[in-house]
Amino acid sequence: MGKEILMKYSEIDTALSQLRLSAQALDPSFPQDIKGLNVLDTMDKLSDINTKLEALLKSYQALLIKSEQMAGSSVELMRAADQKLSTVSTSILK
Incomplete structure (x- = not known):
């Protein structure tokens, strides 16, 4: 049971921020x-793709x-x- 998980909370908080x-x-x-005044089908397709x-x-x-x-909540629970x-x-x- 000598394993330790070290969490550097300040670095985690900075990364999450x-x-x-x-x-x-x-x-x-x-x-x-x-499209403007352009009536090409390509513009219709491009507009659809953009949407x-x-x-x-x-x-x-x-x-x-x-x-x-969720990550912030997990860190707070660990803290x-x-x-x-x-x-x-x-x-x-003692």
């Missing part, structure tokens, strides 16, 4: 009216934010468990 900021800064929007890609990027952004929140174990260990050793 950077992930959250990057996810929130993601701009999934595309120009809506790229689908925008929806995909919005889903990805939401997933990143949810992932960051609380560490604190509890530290308190229990200290009281047992």
